[in-house]
Amino acid sequence: MRKLYQFHGGIHPPSNKSQSTRTAIAQAPLPAKLTIPFHQHAGETAKPVVKIGDHVLKGQMIGLPDGFVSSAVHASASGTIAAIDMQLIAHPSGLPNLCATLIPDGKDEWIELNPVADYRSYSPIEFQQALRMAGVVGLGGAAFPSDVKLAIHKQKIKTLILNGAECEPYITCDDMLMRERAEGIVRGAEMLRFMLDANEVLYGIEDNKPEAISALQQAITASGGVIQPNKRHEVVSIPTIYPGGSAKQLIRVLTGLEVPSGKLPTDISVQCFNVATAYTVHRAIDFGEPLLSRIVTITGNVGHAKNYDVLIGTPINELVALSDALPDTDRYIMGGPMMGIPLPAVQVPVVKATNCVIAASKKLFPPPQPVLPCIRCTRCAEVCPADLQPQDLYWFAQSREFGRAQAFSLFDCIECGACSYVCPSHIPLVQYYRFAKSEIRAREHDKQLSDQARERHEYHELRIEREKQEKADKLKAKEKAAQAAKLSSPPPLTPEQQAEQQKLEASRAHILEVVQSTIEQTDEGAVK
Amino acid sequence: MAAIAIVLGAVLGYAAIKFHTEGNPMVDKIDAVLPQTQCGQCGFPGCKPYATAISTGEAPINKCPPGGEEGIQKLADLLGVDPIPFGGDTQPKPKSVALIDESTCIGCTLCIQACPVDAIVGAAKQMHTIIAAECTGCELCIAPCPVDCISMQAIEENITNWKWKYPAYALTSVEAAATAGASR
Numbered sequence: 001m002r003k004l005y006q007f008h009g010g011i012h013p014p015s016n017k018s019q020s021t022r023t024a025i026a027q028a029p030l031p032a033k034l035t036i037p038f039h040q041h042a043g044e045t046a047k048p049v050v051k052i053g054d055h056v057l058k059g060q061m062i063g064l065p066d067g068f069v070s071s072a073v074h075a076s077a078s079g080t081i082a083a084i085d086m087q088l089i090a091h092p093s094g095l096p097n098l099c100a101t102l103i104p105d106g107k108d109e110w111i112e113l114n115p116v117a118d119y120r121s122y123s124p125i126e127f128q129q130a131l132r133m134a135g136v137v138g139l140g141g142a143a144f145p146s147d148v149k150l151a152i153h154k155q156k157i158k159t160l161i162l163n164g165a166e167c168e169p170y171i172t173c174d175d176m177l178m179r180e181r182a183e184g185i186v187r188g189a190e191m192l193r194f195m196l197d198a199n200e201v202l203y204g205i206e207d208n209k210p211e212a213i214s215a216l217q218q219a220i221t222a223s224g225g226v227i228q229p230n231k232r233h234e235v236v237s238i239p240t241i242y243p244g245g246s247a248k249q250l251i252r253v254l255t256g257l258e259v260p261s262g263k264l265p266t267d268i269s270v271q272c273f274n275v276a277t278a279y280t281v282h283r284a285i286d287f288g289e290p291l292l293s294r295i296v297t298i299t300g301n302v303g304h305a306k307n308y309d310v311l312i313g314t315p316i317n318e319l320v321a322l323s324d325a326l327p328d329t330d331r332y333i334m335g336g337p338m339m340g341i342p343l344p345a346v347q348v349p350v351v352k353a354t355n356c357v358i359a360a361s362k363k364l365f366p367p368p369q370p371v372l373p374c375i376r377c378t379r380c381a382e383v384c385p386a387d388l389q390p391q392d393l394y395w396f397a398q399s400r401e402f403g404r405a406q407a408f409s410l411f412d413c414i415e416c417g418a419c420s421y422v423c424p425s426h427i428p429l430v431q432y433y434r435f436a437k438s439e440i441r442a443r444e445h446d447k448q449l450s451d452q453a454r455e456r457h458e459y460h461e462l463r464i465e466r467e468k469q470e471k472a473d474k475l476k477a478k479e480k481a482a483q484a485a486k487l488s489s490p491p492p493l494t495p496e497q498q499a500e501q502q503k504l505e506a507s508r509a510h511i512l513e514v515v516q517s518t519i520e521q522t523d524e525g526a527v528k
Numbered sequence: 529m530a531a532i533a534i535v536l537g538a539v540l541g542y543a544a545i546k547f548h549t550e551g552n553p554m555v556d557k558i559d560a561v562l563p564q565t566q567c568g569q570c571g572f573p574g575c576k577p578y579a580t581a582i583s584t585g586e587a588p589i590n591k592c593p594p595g596g597e598e599g600i601q602k603l604a605d606l607l608g609v610d611p612i613p614f615g616g617d618t619q620p621k622p623k624s625v626a627l628i629d630e631s632t633c634i635g636c637t638l639c640i641q642a643c644p645v646d647a648i649v650g651a652a653k654q655m656h657t658i659i660a661a662e663c664t665g666c667e668l669c670i671a672p673c674p675v676d677c678i679s680m681q682a683i684e685e686n687i688t689n690w691k692w693k694y695p696a697y698a699l700t701s702v703e704a705a706a707t708a709g710a711s712r
Contacts, residue, residue, distance in 0.1 A: 039687065089687075091687055091690075092692070093685075093687060093690040095685065095686060095687050095690060097686075097687045368697070371697050428695050428697070431692070431695040432695055434692040435691075435692045435693060435694050435695060437692070438690075438691040438692040439691060442689075442691055446563075449564075449664075450562075450563050450564035451564070452662070453564040453565065453566065453645050453662075453664045454559070454564045454575070456645040456646055456647070456662065457564065457566045457574065457575075457644050457645050459646070460643075460644060460645060460646050463646075
């Protein structure tokens, strides 16, 4: 038995997971229209590489990664690009973003796939490029491009952690994936381990998923040959506590190490991937398939809560219709009840980060209770998994003292919502932290812009000054030359030149004479 | 006594050379707070001259509309004075960038000369354009344009510059909250 560690705080909300694990993963039907956003990952938006009216094949790239932290976007089905425009997406702002509208032709014609026969012959760089072009991003929720997580520099990775904790209530997509597709996860995990050159792989799974744990254990025992000899894959059952699936907290539980403030797990020789990401890596390398679909849990106020294998871009309203959303459903949440975001409209598409859609009703999620003043009971501090002082952070955020909030490690907050969950005054604490964080980020951005403007202005002034100086110098040089020319006496003339000059003077005198006489004549004439 | 005076004098003389600072550090500190739009709305030809004027006490701290109320607050904190509100016609405006209507532009280069941050590209008799990422929104290019082809476009909110809002919820009286709590 492995020694496990604990992180600070944590809560035990009702899990509500059993509703959606009763039936196997179902294939969601091909919708009549797919809306594929170009920004589905953390980082830069992918650049569209198709035009309106183009016919695309399933798996064809439609968005090229643009920038270091970026990932490709693909057509989830064969069909015609009907539009490339701004559409509503699942984002807390409720603002539209660039999307491609794809009308499937129903043939599901694949583009030619290039599976990798032996990934071990790939260099880490080639492997990262393959993942980047296959649009593989973290499927745990943050959608961070996986190739960037593999691009470690000098750090030596000892432990690779596969995150199957799935700590948030209602969500069961990873659970079902582990139960049904464990071999693929193990294969993908071994590829990631190989590329990171880690010694061991630990699968952290909460103990409320015994089926997933045994499925993965079986897959590891039966894997023969997949896993490099003398490297270890181990499934670790961890206690169920929210937010045990947050990367830093999971690392703490499994290894006892704490990721220092402002550092990354790689700085303490650990890297963490979601189990669904490992499965996608396996599909991308062994089959050459880009990330076109994912498992989505449809649960909450629905007739049949279930997990579906869904094409990216499927409108969420078609999914909830499959699960028979009950009539008193008043809104939908993407993600879990703790960290999820309310959807601006139910027509928005499924994206790579969509792990769960919860139909919410007043009965299931009663409206928030009236907010009362903070009584500084510090219950929030007791449950904070990042070991922060949420009551102080709240105080600084609500009075806009951002500098002090930052000094109290605001950016170590993982926005898990445990503090708001226990707050007896029902203060929406996480909203305050998100507000403060985004204000600080905006200020830092403005500061960067103003520093840039200062530099450009100073250079502008310098240039004007230099041009003035150059002009003055030129003028001076010219004047000097003129003066020098005046001072020096003209050179003596040759005999020919002298003769020429005399001739010229003679003719000039003659002209003068002629003119004079003409004037006299006309004068006389005028007198007469 | 004389020896001490000589030694101390030498120390002071050395310190004056060793810890010599170029320019006025206060001016740099004030300049760091100013938004660097270089717009001249304060009545000085740029942010640095305004910073110099503030440091000598010639100019009040409420003459910088692009800095907004927050800029005044920062200056007040830095200088240890009370913040004062904007007066009269100096009012902050929403952030914007200049846009050249490229079909009207005649390529006179007057705006290029007016731009304090060299954010306009173009040549004589060639169409000009603005590098939006470098534009500070100072509006100095608008007046010199002989064909009025430059307009200011407010920066709209999009996914990248969107910010979480200050949490807003209805205020409830303590009695109402108490009855709500009791009824549960």
